Amino acid sequence: MTTTISVNGPDGVTLARSSGIRLVHNDSQALVLRGQQPATRHGQPASNAPPAIPGGPAGTLAVQISESQLSQGAIHVQVVESHQSHRLPTHSEVPIGRDLRLTAIGGVGEMGHNGGNGEHGLDGVDGMPASQGSDATNGTNGGDGGVAGRGSNGADGGSGGDIHIIVDESSTHLLMSVSWDLKGGIGGRAGHHGNPGEGGTGGKGGMGWQWEEIVGYKYFCTDNCIKADAYVPTSALARVGSQLNAGRSHASASTMAMMAPLRARAVSGNNLERFIAQAAVAYNAVRTPRTDPGACKCGGGSGNCAGCDMKPIRHNFKRAPGLNGKDGELGASMTTPLTKGLRGANGTTTIAVQHIDGTIQRYTSAWALELVSFEVEDDNADGTFEPGEYVHIRRVTVRNVGGMPSPTVPIPVSLADHSDQFEEVSAEDGGVAYLPTSIPATGEASMEGSFKVRIKPNTIFSSTGTRFSERGWFQIRADMPWLEKRMPSFELRKEIDISYPCGFGDFDHLCTVAQSATSKITYKVQNFGNQPIGETNVSTERSPRAMEVSISMPHVFGHLVASTTGVDASRIDEAVGLIRPRDTITMQQQFRVLQNAENHKHFLVTFDLYLEAPEQQHIDMRDMVLVERRVVRLQVSSMYMRTPNAKVLLITNPKTTERESQAIQDFIQASLRMEVDLCNIHQNGGLLYLPEATAMSELEETDSILHTYRNKSIIFLNNAFNFVDCGERTSAQLCHSTWLKALATNNSSAFFIGTPKDSGFESKLRQSVLSIPYKCENGLKHVEQSRIFASPELFVEAVIQERKLGVLSTGLSAIMVKEKKWYHGRHPRAEREATMLTTYLNNHLPNERFVVTHDDMGHLLVSTGLPHRHSFRSIDSEIALQPVTHTNPTLGRLDRYSKFMIIATIPFHKRVDMMWRGVTASTSVSQAIQLSILLDLQGQIDNLQNSRSKKLLRIARDDVEDANTIVTIHIPFVADLLNHGNAKVSALPPLAVIHIFQWLLASARRIQRHRNLENIIILLLRSRPSTIQLLASPDFTAGISTNDPDKLLDQTSELTQTPLFILQKGQTSSRDVVPQTELLSPPQWDAIVAEIEEDRKRIADDMAMAKRELGKMVMEPVTSPTNSALELA
Template identity: 25%
Template structure:
């Protein structure tokens, strides 16, 4: 419940009070009755009442408002001048919880009087109506007094004060606060809009003038423009200006600034003076790799009436700026992969973003230091005094404005470091605090207390094994600088411990690609592992200055397809579904496409055959010898005399495709024709032979080409999942998997280890593919007996049932057969759709 307001009133008198004070108005009701007159037959009307008295007008009231000197948090209202029928209270103190009501309303008019009764008429003659008594008319209402102006001046003390200062009444400035005049005669002359200040603009500058607003220095506000859009001059008293506080900076209250007094209406002024705010020092500068920068920080100022403790509206103008340090690291350059015992150079630059030169030798000296740190157990750094340290501090003499300076540092890796290993070299950039930089004493500027951390980066280096070719190795692991060391170790343990094999390691970043200098000539490293397994690890990496890529984008498709024909198996770990991997597989299966019209002239004579049978026979021999150097072949189109109207070129191409598919069921072949390019002509009196075109055959990789890929693993520990282990085992050559199954080191019985089970399962799936393709080959003639290894027909079975033969006729299997062990079991007579049994496991 709110308290009733304090009222200062100069209201007019009511009409009833005015009428009661007049003697002529007393007992006037008796005069309204007619007496002493001769009554006639007709009655007479009553006498009308006297008109009512209007209420008195409101008076003049001039009130002066100021802060109370006796009571705290009270507003003092003093009546300076008044003109009314009653004297108002001369002064009053208003507490903050009460309202002030100034009233200058006119008095209420007098109520209307009742008219006199009419005189009754005498009895009339029969048949003639007597006159009726006339009712008295009601009196008119009393008139209102003068118009009232401004009934309430606020809700609470702050709003009361603001209404007093900002109201639309007749307001003028005095040496105290203000005076307010309420008068019925001056209502039309009251100003409808008081003074009103608006912030137009202001400028901001950094403290040291380099154009960088950095943590620790002050933002300076200058050249403030303010406009008076009201209808009266601004107050004579000073209106304080200050910077609004923010989480990014703190206003400097030691510097005060006020708006000039009495700004005329419709006037804009620009005044000098400064406001300052200190930018806070951030706490998240130490995040490695990220340059500290806070873009779009907004700064605004506010105007406060100190006598009312209120802020003015229309001060919404803002300036935005970026908080950052004047320098940062840029253009870092280092080798992504190194090997133990090597020495590498780290190159980096420090960029100056400001308009002033910085550094210990600059005109405005401001020290810059770079700290390099390397783990002592992995490497060492050398300083100018050739001392071997794990931490080096470099001093930057001078960096010009908007320029950069480069530095380099030698880094030596210890030879006893166990690869693979990921190494972090930390670079930290320090600069003198702006306040220390402005000091006159050089010793104060160089003190450690004046250095603050502005940027930190970590250079990532991969320590990989130096490549060493071993003839006994059966697996080549192709890694890069982004391959997690834990994943490399897991693969190495699987290959060495579980599979009992030797693996070579090739880091494309360390070796600069996939080529190796062998006996004075450059050779693709993949060609050195024919008939073995190549594991391609699929992490994205940046190859020197090139864009990010995967390892399959660096493989030569021709070299890969040649090695596939030689029996090499490829497994891309973590690349399934990638567009680059799909393109790699397509190009590894077939040569890069080219226009048919450009092919004919490039085919050598050794790749031109008279018909499809001769071509199929030659390809079978080459595949058995694993010596296929040519993939494009040409056959002539021979038009028969009875094919006058028939499309012999198309029919011959279809016939060639069917013959190759039946004779070479494992091969992929693309068959097409070229248009007839020669025509009848007469040269030397003889007719040239007609060329009807050619049939072109593009030979691709076998249908059972060992090209596999797995999806990316989501294991944060970079461990190998069971599926990845299975895929790695299935990517081994069929001969090696048969050895894992038949080896004496493999336990015999129903409880097979994971490696043996994976080898049996994967090899069984491959045998099913061989048998399925064999069922539709030209060699199938009903039931087929598996001939012994000494049979002349054994070679063709080795071609179409290559993996099945490698399993059944493995040397360890023959030894077990001679020993009569039950693990060697197979059906000697195989139908096209028959099932080969291996120790009870169906293929």
């Protein structure tokens, strides 16, 4: 809002109107008659535009300003002198909040005018058409267009006027609300030249004429021609006469051509008769009909006779059309450039300052202050700006960029009102300071002293585990006294980092703590400032700001142990000792987990760091501010203890939830009726029995807790977790391949749940199955003499003997290659022999797995791997829990897929025993056991199909013992099924076992190779008292015919409610990783040995690290007289 006093000059348009000047538009007129004489056909020229009128000059204005005596904050304006057409008021009041604007702007020049458009030329007259007697006339030319009118330039603007401001020295601050404008008037925009007239269209020429005219006659002889008396006819004449008598249409071609009219001949002027005569001569025709006396020329006469035939000769004549007239020319254009008017000259300003001593100082511009810089300092000088602290603004520097000294009145400076992180401090408390006065033009000055602002307290607490930090900014403002107006050019923004001078550092603790164990959490508290903080024991020193850590944990899991008294409590406040500037101290807190704390439950220990507020509001107590909160997540785990009757070992980790652990245990105990051992791999420090066994040489098979589990199931929760300070690990990565091999030799099986994709699990399985003990170059040295064979046949016979006796040997063997002639070379033969041996073993022992190579001497090395009956399984999905129900409101139940995989992990002979004895808790469990058995049988039959040996299943006729040996060696799962103790009694097998036999016979009938398998199974069924009657049963035989062995996966998908693609792609087994006997080159053989040794060393290092961490974190129990009471409470 402004109050304006002006002496502006008049605009050129206004001057033109007031002087009576008017523009007259002389339009070009059409063709007119003057003095009864036709005017020219050319267009008339256009009129030129008149010149534009320039703007008038601005006047002169002299005012005196002062503080109003009528209204607070208003400005009194007295017009001392003014030169202008209208009279201005002598006295004016500018209310508070409004600005005074003085203007002496020159008038705006009039815009240039446009020239007229030239008149169009008249069109030409069309010519007359031609006739037989006269030619066509030409059209006349069109008239030229008129000349374009000339436009005019824009007029110049008027010059600016003069403004004089008179003010007392004590009132120069009022100039902040005064502005003036003395610029010259704007020049008028240039006009435009007119458009030239267009030329008239030329007249069209008269049309031509064409007609036909008889130019003469032609005579032809006939049979009637008159002959002379002495004329003797000739044959030629006779022929001519006969042709003529034939008719006129039979005239010769030359005669017809002469009679045809010629093309039209052009005629001009009055010479038509001459052209007709010329045409007659051209045709040898007579102009008028005539008959010569006497005989005809054909009869000896000299001319035609009365008997001749006459025909007229016709010819076409034409007269050319007239020419068209030319179009008129375009009128002449104006090409002179037109320019806009010039801006008028600016006026002048004079500021006359009256001093107290009566002298007057004149200036051409007012003062103008701008903020250059300012500095901020925190109140307690610790170098950090924390919430609730005062901030001092010092050394505010301003620059006078105007042309006169700044005001003599003090200008207050304070915090700008649009700061989100800062709040003002009252003037009484130091929230205001004043800028320097009378700063000369172009000079700088800095403020004396300082003023304070306060950082707003932190009302929104940062998320747990995050240190508070915020980027804050603020601006300062200067307000002019009397005017109560904020000064411009104070837009400098200062940004500072708001944070606390202290915070938590690193935390060190175990992720899993055993029940009834006492552990500790070590943590650091850091001082980020330049002043000491914390409590000191020296009373003479100045007490720094106090700090304390408040620690709490749920009482249902355990208690905190006070460092001073040793008393247990669920919440403890620990004072923080003195921390020097930029230093760190380490603190620790012990806690004890209750014996009855829920296993695999997670609980939180909360650490709150408090700091004494920077400004204390109470004298009798300290105000503390919450600075940071950290939460330590811990897991309760039972101490691992071997249970004699346990059939399953469940290995968990810190990420295992209590619901997952309990759901697995409930299923195994309630549905499978088996006891479960629990081992938290993190809390136990790995899979070793003795924490002391950490050296590489001590990592033997017997050191692992897995070694004592024979005929058991081991379930690994194999998701990744942080293992002490070793980084991220999985349970499989903490299990050496030799331990898994020991599991297999003990007839135990392993199931890994939630295996990550890139965890190296397949490599671990490969190492376990192949089980290569030594490098290739040293292999022969470690082969026992009894295991060196002369041929592959002897080696296979030895393996068969071991399997008959139930011996599982996984040692190293050698086969000697026959010596060759020296000129045949060595290694190519060894490679061929190794390839042939691999094929031979796959054909003769399809359900065994070996790895074959050759050494530098050409000997074949064979490492006996784990047979296919020993399998390790893994799924990439983690444990899934079904939604809770009203019957099971606290713990989720396992999904069907997880249940099925756990059942499939039970050793095969154990599942067979459960089927024969019928010890299952539900139908679904029985179905799962049956399906898992069939899937394993299908795997061994598929391996059998890969063998190309025709004699593999050959037996002596009706030799039961021979048949039993065959299945024991080549299909051991079938042997387990048929050699069960209940098969030797006369009672019929359970229905589930009967279904398995039906599927087995149906599958044997469908195989392409080794079709003798069906006869072997039938022979064995007839030899068992429990199954001898089945073969004679029609129902049993019908069940074989209707059984479809290829539907196992579909049945499994339906039972587990799992899509087929998950069953096919979401599992990994040792059979998938090592499907058959493999041939390795010596470098590949050595690479596996190196991987096994490297894995052994890494696990040893991890165990050593776990031992150190457990030693530091697991404390001796602290006795307290209140411990038992608290636990009972």
